[in-house]
Amino acid sequence: MPQYAKSLTAAHRAFLTDLFPGDGCVLETEQLNAFSTDASRRRAMPWAAVRPESREQVVELLRWADAERMPVYPRARATGQVGNTVPLWGGVTVSLLRMNRIIDISERDFAAEVEPGVITSDFQEACAGKGLFYPPDPASVKISTMGGNISTCAGGLRAVKYGVTRDWVLGLEAVLPGGRTLTMGGRSHKDVVGLDLKRLFVGADGKLGLITRATVKLIPLPATSSSVLVGFADLATSMDGAMAVFGAGLLPCACEFMDATTLKAVRMGGDIPLAEEAQAALLFKFDGTPEGVAAEVERLREALRPVRPVSIEVGEGEAEEAVWAARRDISPGSYRLRPNKLSEDLSVPRGRVPELVRIAHEAGRDAGLPVLCYGHLGDGNIHTNIMHDAERPDEVRAAHRVKERLFRTAVELGGTISGEHGTGLTKASFVPEQLGAEQVRVMEAVRRVFDPHEIMNPGKGW
């Protein structure tokens, strides 16, 4: 393990307060508490937090941090689930919320340039104002940032049709430890010259450097969308339904799945537009031209007819939100079953989803805990919520046993322990089991090319 600075000296403080004057540098314990945790609820206190407003400040910071072997923890809105922003070994947290300009949205290039602290939904709104579309839509889209989404390669509901954040990044500007600035890619939608370094930064969770600017690809804004909530008598039929839809040549922009336990939790919060006898549900969304969307919804009905769904609710215009209410209520609704959860986002090849869900249910039954399976069926990324009461040590142990069983199952099925959230602190220990020693060795060697002293976000899983 590299030798890191052990604490913040008076000279360190002087450097930071000089580089980040006024409220740009935070040193007070009470204020620093805000930077100690994230949506993972893991916790460690940084020694300082700084708020750069320009690339030049970032360059000076990383020149200094590298020389001082100071751990650096990048952070924006800190909405991640796995503890990637938690400053495990103290050091300096870098809040990028003040680098939040949309620099350009170009209708001619179908590309945009942004700083990392721009809120993703604000950016999408600005694009929509020009008839343009940036599709990645993680659940946190209204509260998370472009920089955070790029660093974690955020996915989302629309990934089945449009792919994940990685597929939309054309170029990046990043500052490396030591103060070098690397400009990778650009506005060209195609580029095969050299290694695709920018892609290494997408999903690297801040381990290679600090992203200071990003160029992303845009497409024309779809004119309209419709959503369809379909109820099925049982799990097997819902899986047949999904197969039937994709088999009919349809490509929805979202295909979400909800199992019986999930529906139970949501129904406890109120009525949803789904038949009472439904024990599984699929939620489809189509976007495009009005004629195209209407035709696709009709083809969906036809494709589903042989599997005999118990209800079909189509939501268009303002009514579209009503069919999504059930999906949006899952996360808060899950707490109606137990006060705590382990939230995992396993991803398997689409054809193996039924096996994953079956094993998750079995594991839940064996442990005596409710396990919710829901999420992005269209791309095989199933969220499993292992509900438990953290006040009861037996339930906590049982929940972790279920989690480990599911991790192994995902890998055995040819999938991954994380399709979206990353590994950070909460899944770090399981990473070598999935990747194997050789991949981990290569990744560490690559990391040291960018960050020889491993000061960037140390202590986290790959």
Place this chain on the structure above:
Amino acid sequence: MSDRISQHASHCILCGKCLQVCPLLRATGREELGPRSKSDLCRVLAEDPGRLSEVDVARLAGLCLGCGRCREVCSQGQDVPGLVAALRGAHPNFRSWLWKTWLTRARQLWSPGSKAAGLIPERFRTEKLGPMLKMLTGMTGGPGLDPFLTPKTFPDTYRGERMLLFAGCTANYVQGRWLMAALRLLDGLGADILPDGFVCCGSGLKGAGFADEAGAMAERNVAVWREAGRPRVAVFCASCLAGLAAYDRFESDEERTQWAESLLPLSVAVRDIGFVISDNASERIGYHHPCHAGKGDPDRVFLRHALGDRLIAETDRECCGFGGVMRLAAPGLTEPVNRQCWDALRDADMVLSGCSACLAQLSATAPDRVKVGHWLETIG
């Protein structure tokens, strides 16, 4: 840690949903000022009291505009403004005393205070005090807006109904024209307005941590309503309405429901009045949506309908930055919030709203070319 603080301390799951709506976080980029951080700060204080100083926690968490937007979106029912109020209550200081005095002695202080503030020479208006003094001066609203909406037809919905009118401190003590306009409209509707003995709604005191004083005001106002036979109560200030709606001391659950149902935003009552717009009306009107008006915002619904294309700009997530007692504690922090609000209204030459606090703040900070007033001032 007092019970009043600890009852708020443990619900937050750190999901960050509140980060979407906090105007202070958005304007400053300071994560420690966001609602999630305040919840977490109090959790750490409760779980590990040796690590943090409660006084410093109270000072930091007290940097809250009290807009209540985070409470609206929280899936766990976390009440950060309530938590902040409890901390303020446990750690009172000179500023909170000043704020309390200002609110509890409105009758004696507001009109003279407003006049006195106007007499202070320009050279004494320091950077820190200037906006506050301008706000005090602006409370009387000068000559007000020129009316351009004339009621022509009245529905029979409320004809003959006995009703109370909760005017609020601003209308009672400094903005008599709002009160007169409201009474004229209710008279046209045929409502029988009962005499009342209402006092301040108490919401400004509650947010500042004076729970007992605010509770006494709530009890008094509910008693007035009870003695009048529990009639409907018309209200034309969004913050007063939110404050009244949050009352929680009743004889029974049934009475609590009855109270909630009796509160009638004046803009709902006047929605079906037929208005004629005169030629002098501005064609570039903006509407400021008060944080406390909630998603439905009846004033916005009314004005969209009444003004049509003349309404060219609206705020939505932008707060005016009034901030209650925080304005005294950290005026510099409310300025970027206020700037974002005016940025959203930049194309308007007249800005209307329906909250006395927002109007005081907007009047004090409006660009020279922009007139500001309550929508009641537009009604002739």
